[in-house]
Amino acid sequence: MENIPNPNVRMWQGNVACAEGAIAAGCRFFAGYPITPSSEIAEVLALRFPVIGGNFIQMEDEIAAMGAIIGGSLGGAKTMTATSGPGFSLKQENIGFAVMAEVPCVIVNVQRGGPSTGLPTHAAQSDVMQARWGTHGDHPIIVLCPSSVRETYDLTIRAFNLAEKYRMPVILLSDEIIGHLTEKIEIPEPSTIEIIDRKKPTDTPENYLPYKMDDSDIPAMANFGEGYRYHVTGLAHDETGFPTNDPKKIRAQMLRLNRKIQRFRNDIVEVETFNTDDMDVLVISFGSTARSAKRAVINAREKGVKAGLLRLKTIWPFPDKEIEALYKPVRKIVVAEMNLGQIAHEVEWATRREKPVVRVNKIDGEPITPNEIFEAIIS
Amino acid sequence: MDYLYYLRKEKMPHIWCDGCGHGIILKSILRVIDKLGWEKDDIAMVSGIGCSSRTPGYVDFNTLHTTHGRAIAFATGLKIVKPNLHVIVVSGDGDATAIGGNHFIHAARRNIDLTVIIYNNYIYGMTGGQASPTTPIGKKASTAPYGNPDAPFDISRLAQAAGAAYVARSTVYHVGKTDRYIEQAFLKKGFSVVEVMTPCPTSYGRRNKEGNGVEMMMFQKKNSVGVERAQKMSEEELQGKIITGVFVDKEQNNYLQRYDEVIDKAKQINQ
Numbered sequence A: 001m002e003n004i005p006n007p008n009v010r011m012w013q014g015n016v017a018c019a020e021g022a023i024a025a026g027c028r029f030f031a032g033y034p035i036t037p038s039s040e041i042a043e044v045l046a047l048r049f050p051v052i053g054g055n056f057i058q059m060e061d062e063i064a065a066m067g068a069i070i071g072g073s074l075g076g077a078k079t080m081t082a083t084s085g086p087g088f089s090l091k092q093e094n095i096g097f098a099v100m101a102e103v104p105c106v107i108v109n110v111q112r113g114g115p116s117t118g119l120p121t122h123a124a125q126s127d128v129m130q131a132r133w134g135t136h137g138d139h140p141i142i143v144l145c146p147s148s149v150r151e152t153y154d155l156t157i158r159a160f161n162l163a164e165k166y167r168m169p170v171i172l173l174s175d176e177i178i179g180h181l182t183e184k185i186e187i188p189e190p191s192t193i194e195i196i197d198r199k200k201p202t203d204t205p206e207n208y209l210p211y212k213m214d215d216s217d218i219p220a221m222a223n224f225g226e227g228y229r230y231h232v233t234g235l236a237h238d239e240t241g242f243p244t245n246d247p248k249k250i251r252a253q254m255l256r257l258n259r260k261i262q263r264f265r266n267d268i269v270e271v272e273t274f275n276t277d278d279m280d281v282l283v284i285s286f287g288s289t290a291r292s293a294k295r296a297v298i299n300a301r302e303k304g305v306k307a308g309l310l311r312l313k314t315i316w317p318f319p320d321k322e323i324e325a326l327y328k329p330v331r332k333i334v335v336a337e338m339n340l341g342q343i344a345h346e347v348e349w350a351t352r353r354e355k356p357v358v359r360v361n362k363i364d365g366e367p368i369t370p371n372e373i374f375e376a377i378i379s
Numbered sequence B: 001m002d003y004l005y006y007l008r009k010e011k012m013p014h015i016w017c018d019g020c021g022h023g024i025i026l027k028s029i030l031r032v033i034d035k036l037g038w039e040k041d042d043i044a045m046v047s048g049i050g051c052s053s054r055t056p057g058y059v060d061f062n063t064l065h066t067t068h069g070r071a072i073a074f075a076t077g078l079k080i081v082k083p084n085l086h087v088i089v090v091s092g093d094g095d096a097t098a099i100g101g102n103h104f105i106h107a108a109r110r111n112i113d114l115t116v117i118i119y120n121n122y123i124y125g126m127t128g129g130q131a132s133p134t135t136p137i138g139k140k141a142s143t144a145p146y147g148n149p150d151a152p153f154d155i156s157r158l159a160q161a162a163g164a165a166y167v168a169r170s171t172v173y174h175v176g177k178t179d180r181y182i183e184q185a186f187l188k189k190g191f192s193v194v195e196v197m198t199p200c201p202t203s204y205g206r207r208n209k210e211g212n213g214v215e216m217m218m219f220q221k222k223n224s225v226g227v228e229r230a231q232k233m234s235e236e237e238l239q240g241k242i243i244t245g246v247f248v249d250k251e252q253n254n255y256l257q258r259y260d261e262v263i264d265k266a267k268q269i270n271q
């Protein structure tokens, strides 16, 4: 047999896979501000974009970067920024703007230890709640967590697709381990990748309502400068996009804003199960920690303990239904995460505290080992 | 000319107080757009938060009312993605030089092709008259009840030092000049700044006993000094004066032109 090298095999770091996934998804504008452990994403795009018709800009800070990608998205581009803890904090106000004005964009947070400057070069998963509630006000958000280099590629593409489909910012919540992990992967043929673009208006400019209330709950979005002159604001607004103080109109828009995620949560939420059919112990994890969790489940099975793993690929909206479908027969639940229990808390809610929830947590920059999770399973 | 053609009539009345100068600046902007014959579809107006930043809501362009201080950042992204749009930023002194000061100086350094029109009324109008980075020392503000201890920015000099390609200052009293400067700024292919001094009788004039809008404009008339004449005057003579005129008007490659060079280089290397 001839030895033909597979043209789709890559030796990539997670952050490179993220940048390449963005390109595959059609992202052509990136604005960022350097911060460890995310900078490789910016560096790859600075190198690649000029050659493929994209634009890269290094802004003066993360606030500016977030503003720039919203402006770019209103111009019609698929846009992204990437950062880590301190920078993620700075982006929050403008993330809220993107939610309120319904502007699709992707924000990558390669998590490091916090609070504050914390542990720049070490992993954490402690921005789970900030990703959910970092910006003020009641708002929906979508957050995806990759556990491998290949999945970073796939979920980056998915982040763009969901952003475009639901007209909102989507957060890819990676972590230092996945961001800096190098793996040999095979990327899909470009022609097999599903790409979703935002819904364009079919109405004439005179009849266009940028925040139209219709059955879809997702209004069509016109690009700036293409004949649809409309107003975009972070103020509460009505269907026309102009500010309003009318409680009825505000309520209708705010409910739609939140409903678009509740209604389509089954399309958004993705989990992966491993050995869950006959399990006694349910292990729940996500991101890099899920790799240790999987090994722990395998080791427990070898020792005769029927453990199973639920790996969360989407963490917001929270996969409560998926947990509900699994937890009834188990004896206990183990939640492993590099924080002090941000997901465990949600698991307790989703399971109404009917089962003991054992927390395996670490906040010192060290990864959680398979053995630490194994101990929690068999104890 | 027909101002109404450019206005969103159904959004009237506007929120600005009697005697506020903001509307005078808006008229200057519209006159210049009309003179240049720009199409409404080809114009984007971007603002932050403040009384001045409410301007985009009233004009029939592609309009974007962003977060406080961040208009230039949003406008930068929009301009890069849609380089053929005329992107105009309108901003208050607080919006542009307090919370947005970093974006302002960096946009000037970058020489991104935007025009920023700053409505400088020495005060935070929208939030009730707190001190701004342009409130003069000793003047009263709701957060400076005994007089402001902070020294003010000279916005035009700041823009100049940061590298803007065009910088000019006028007042709402001097509409002819304001129109001329805005026109020059719009035509500049780089970062251009027009600072227009405008009265806020409600939140600044009243507290500092400077009278109503008309009286505050008469003050502008009496106390404005052209930049050439100002060069011959001493620091003391310039106390309390408003220096108007064109401070910078230079040709230099803007950000997008320089990025085009990056594209050429990248393509050569990656051939």
Ligand SMILES: Cc1ncc(C[n+]2csc(CCOP(=O)(O)OP(=O)(O)O)c2C)c(N)n1
Residues within 6 Å of the ligand: B049, B050, B051, B052, B053, B068, B091, B092, B093, B094, B095, B096, B119, B121, B123, B124, B125, B126, B127, B132, B200
């Ligand atoms: C992050 C943030 N901080 C504070 C405010 C409150 N705020 C709204 S407008 C404004 C000042 C506006 O002053 P200026 O930019 O000078 O414009 P003017 O109203 O005088 O035209 C402030 C502080 C805000 N909206 N957002």
Ligand code: SF4
Residues within 6 Å of the ligand: B015, B016, B017, B019, B020, B021, B022, B051, B052, B121, B125, B126, B199, B200, B201, B202, B203, B204
């Ligand atoms: S408060 Fe001042 S700046 Fe605001 S509209 Fe009134 S006069 Fe104008």
